[in-house]
Structures are given as structure tokens and as C-alpha cells.
Amino acid sequence: MFSRQFVSRFRFHARQSNTPTLKSSIGGKITAIATLAGVAGVAGFYYYKDPNAAIHEYFILPSIRLLFDGETSHKLAIETFKYPFLNPKEKVGWIDEIDPHRQLAVTLFANSPNPKVKPITLRAPIGVAAGLDKNGDAIDTLFNFGFPYVEIGSITPEPQPGNPKPRFFRLEKDQAVINRYGFNSEGQKAVLARLKVRLAQIGGLLDTSIPIVGQPINNSLRPESALAISLGKNKTAEAIDDYIKGVRTLGPYADILVINVSSPNTPGLRNLQAEAELRKLLTTVVEERNKLSQDVLPPILVKVAPDLTEPEVESIAGAVKDSKVDGVIVSNTTVARPQSLKSDKKIVSEVGGLSGKPVKPFSIQALKLMRKHLGDDITIIGCGGISNGEDAVDFARAGADFVQLYTGFAYKGPAIVGDIKKGILRELDGRNWSDIVGKSK
Numbered sequence: 001m002f003s004r005q006f007v008s009r010f011r012f013h014a015r016q017s018n019t020p021t022l023k024s025s026i027g028g029k030i031t032a033i034a035t036l037a038g039v040a041g042v043a044g045f046y047y048y049k050d051p052n053a054a055i056h057e058y059f060i061l062p063s064i065r066l067l068f069d070g071e072t073s074h075k076l077a078i079e080t081f082k083y084p085f086l087n088p089k090e091k092v093g094w095i096d097e098i099d100p101h102r103q104l105a106v107t108l109f110a111n112s113p114n115p116k117v118k119p120i121t122l123r124a125p126i127g128v129a130a131g132l133d134k135n136g137d138a139i140d141t142l143f144n145f146g147f148p149y150v151e152i153g154s155i156t157p158e159p160q161p162g163n164p165k166p167r168f169f170r171l172e173k174d175q176a177v178i179n180r181y182g183f184n185s186e187g188q189k190a191v192l193a194r195l196k197v198r199l200a201q202i203g204g205l206l207d208t209s210i211p212i213v214g215q216p217i218n219n220s221l222r223p224e225s226a227l228a229i230s231l232g233k234n235k236t237a238e239a240i241d242d243y244i245k246g247v248r249t250l251g252p253y254a255d256i257l258v259i260n261v262s263s264p265n266t267p268g269l270r271n272l273q274a275e276a277e278l279r280k281l282l283t284t285v286v287e288e289r290n291k292l293s294q295d296v297l298p299p300i301l302v303k304v305a306p307d308l309t310e311p312e313v314e315s316i317a318g319a320v321k322d323s324k325v326d327g328v329i330v331s332n333t334t335v336a337r338p339q340s341l342k343s344d345k346k347i348v349s350e351v352g353g354l355s356g357k358p359v360k361p362f363s364i365q366a367l368k369l370m371r372k373h374l375g376d377d378i379t380i381i382g383c384g385g386i387s388n389g390e391d392a393v394d395f396a397r398a399g400a401d402f403v404q405l406y407t408g409f410a411y412k413g414p415a416i417v418g419d420i421k422k423g424i425l426r427e428l429d430g431r432n433w434s435d436i437v438g439k440s441k
């Protein structure tokens with residue numbers, strides 16, 4: 001069909017000119033695809049780095065829940081959170097954009113009985129509760145999400161493995177969790193070493209775009225923020241000795257110390273909430289804290305359960321005032337199982353502490369009673385089932401100066417921080433957080 005001349009001319013043409021053109025056009029396409037993929041990758045990473053991006057709540061977290069059990073997901077999150085640069089970060093100055101009149105700023109411990117305990121101002125009234133970062137692996141990532149308060153622990157003096165697995169159960173339909181970890185902790189020595197390394201790396205870790213000059217130095221390494229350390233006790237040890245060890249070892253590295261006597265998963269721990277026991281424990285702990293050599297001493301908070309009768313709350317309030325502790329966290333998880341729970345009965349009946357949405361009424365009730373018996377001068381941090389701005393404001397109206405959360409974050413991811421800040425501002429409707437908080441009436 002084709003003349004030889006045509007074929008040979010075609011071959012010649014293909015050899016001499018078409019092949020390189022073909023090659024260069026394939027090369028060009030590969031370069032274009034690689035560039036597009038690179039741009040898409042960078043844009044995707046930039047999007048992922050925004051804590052308010054929907055991908056966290058609606059894709060990443062549901063996928064993790066689908067693939068892994070509760071404890072594995074928790075471990076995976078902490079492993080990732082060890083590397084702040086891989087994680088979302090609230091844009092510098094974002095809080096001033098949404099809150100130009102500083103309606104969210106709050107000052108805690110203004111009336112501490114010890115003059116070496118200074119008031120602490122936080123840029124927004126929302127923090128991370130204990131139990132998420134048990135060993136202080138994720139501090140900077142959690143601050144970067146936009147929490148101005150991060151509480152690590154509870155940390156026991158000696159390392160201990162906690163209870164046998166499984167010990168973390170999701171109640172997804174209830175946006176809740178039951179856990180019976182039982183103070184799994186790497187122990188004070190390991191956490192202390194980690195905190196020292198973090199402080200030594202201060203130059204590398206600090207975001208230099210945040211103005212820190214002129215701000216009081218604190219252990220959060222950020223302005224208007226605080227690092228709290230929650231202390232626990234070993235399963236078989238003497239309680240007072242263990243908390244004293246915690247104050248001595250970790251006190252110098254904490255902006256706030258928390259004495260946790262309310263985990264339901266360590267046998268006998270909650271008995272420390274009984275008045276005489278608590279008064280002795282807290283008095284000793286405050287004395288020990290007062291011996292620390294630093295100029296500014298960390299305020300001490302005691303964390304209580306939501307499962308308390310009014311006489312029990314009254315006696316705790318008495319012990320708090322007598323021992324000159326600086327504040328109370330209300331509350332830890334509950335051992336109650338409300339009828340309203342919708343999750344599988346088998347999971348609902350697991351032993352352990354229930355956290356998340358269903359805890360809120362219990363915590364609010366205990367909080368109201370605590371404020372009633374403590375009066376207006378002592379700082380109270382509210383905790384239990386907070387997942388939006390409305391919840392936070394409900395806690396403020398019930399008597400809390402500040403709020404913290406864990407389970408809401410586990411379900412919603414880092415977007416919960418911005419959501420709550422914006423939600424509180426909506427609820428405040430032009431007022432300041434400090435106008436509505438911490439009052440017994």
C-alpha cells in the first residue's frame with residue numbers, strides 16, 4: 001500500500017525527529033504531573049495543618065476509629081503528636097483576630113493564700129484535661145492546636161503498666177468513652193527527663209513569631225499559657241508519700257500541679273476524698289510545695305469525682321479551704337451509667353470511668369455544689385462532657401472559672417479548640433468570660 005520511499009522516509013523521520021519530540025513531550029508531561037502532584041501535596045499539607053480543617057473531624061478521625069481500637073488509636077495519636085511540625089497549628093494571631101477585645105482572657109488564682117503563688121492569665125478559658133498525654137510526649141502539639149492550658153499525667157512515682165487490656169472502650173453513639181487504664185505511667189523519672197529535654201531545646205521548639213519578650217517565663221514556653229502536671233499514686237504505695245514525691249520531682253517543671261484523688265480505676269484512691277484523709281494529704285502537699293526553691297510557686301489543684309453527695313462536697317470544700325489549696329477540678333470520670341446511654345449494653349456495662357457527653361449533668365451538679373460550699377474566691381476548673389461553646393458557658397454559669405476537656409477532643413480532633421472559642425464568643429454576646437464565671441449565685 002505504501003511505497004518503499006514513503007516507509008523509509010517515515011522511518012527516517014521517526015528516527016531523526018519524532019522520537020526525541022515524543023520523548024521530550026513524555027518528559028514534559030511527567031514534569032507537569034510531578035509539579036501538579038507537588039503543588040497538590042503542599043496545598044493538601046497546608047490544609048491539613050489548619051486545625052480547623054474539616055478533614056480532621058470528618059475523615060481522619062472516623063478512618064482511625066474504623067481501623068483501630070480505642071487504645072491503639074490513642075497510642076497512634078500520641079506517637080504522631082510527638083512531632084509538632086507534622087501536626088496542625090493554630091495560626092499565630094488567629095485568637096486576636098476572632099477576639100480583638102480579649103473577651104476570652106481569664107486570670108486564675110488571683111486570691112491564692114500564698115503570695116509566692118502568682119495569678120495566671122490564660123488567653124482563652126479552655127484546656128486539655130489529664131489522661132490524653134499521660135507521659136508528656138505531646139505538650140507542644142497540644143499547645144499548637146490552640147489550647148492555652150495543657151495538663152499532662154496522671155504520673156505515678158514509679159513506672160507501672162496499669163490494668164490488663166482491653167481497658168478503653170468507645171461508646172460512639174453517646175460520644176463517650178469508658179476507660180479503666182489504672183494509671184499506666186512511665187513514671188516520674190522518665191517524664192522528668194522528657195521535660196528537661198524539652199526545656200533544653202527551647203530555642204528549636206519555640207515559635208519565634210510569638211512575642212515572648214516581656215512575658216513571664218513559664219513552663220508552657222508561650223505567653224498567656226500554662227503547663228499543668230497531674231500527679232497520681234502507684235497502685236500499692238502509700239498515698240501521701242507518692243504525692244510528695246511528685247511535688248518534689250515535677251513541681252519545679254509545672255506552672256500548675258494537680259493532685260488527682262478521683263480516678264475510679266486505682267483501688268482505694270477515691271477514699272482519699274474523705275474529709276480527714278483529704279485534709280491531711282492536701283496540707284502535707286501544700287507544705288511540700290511551699291518548700292520548693294523557685295521564686296514563683298505552682299498553684300495546687302485537687303481533682304474530684306462527679307459522684308459525690310452534697311455532704312461529701314461540703315467536707316471536701318472544708319478540707320480545701322483549711323489546707324490552703326489553690327483550687328479544685330470538678331470533675332473526673334463517673335462510675336454512674338445513666339439510663340439514657342444508647343451504646344451496646346455489653347460495652348456500657350464495662351467497668352471503669354465514663355467520660356464525654358453523658359457526664360456533663362453529673363459534673364455540673366457537683367460543680368454547683370462545690371462553688372456553693374467553696375465561696376467565690378477559690379479557682380474551680382470545670383470538666384466533663386464539654387464539646388462546644390455552649391457547654392463551656394454552662395460550666396462557667398455553674399461556677400467554673402475555666403474549663404478543660406478530653407473526650408470531646410478525641411471525637412472531634414483539633415477543630416474543637418477553635419469551635420469552642422468561637423462558640424463561647426457567640427454565647428458571650430459582647431460580654432467578657434470573666435463577667436459570667438466563678439460565682440456561687
Ligand SMILES: Cc1cc2nc3c(=O)[nH]c(=O)nc-3n(C[C@H](O)[C@H](O)[C@H](O)COP(=O)(O)O)c2cc1C
Nearest residue numbers: 129130131153154179332355356384385405406407
Ligand atoms: C482514657 C482516659 C484516661 C484518663 N486518664 C486520666 C488521668 O490519668 N488522670 C486524671 O486526672 N483524669 C484522667 N481522665 C479523666 C479526664 O481528665 C476528664 O476528667 C474526664 O474524662 C471528663 O472529661 P471529658 O468528658 O471531657 O473527657 C481520663 C479520661 C479518659 C477518657
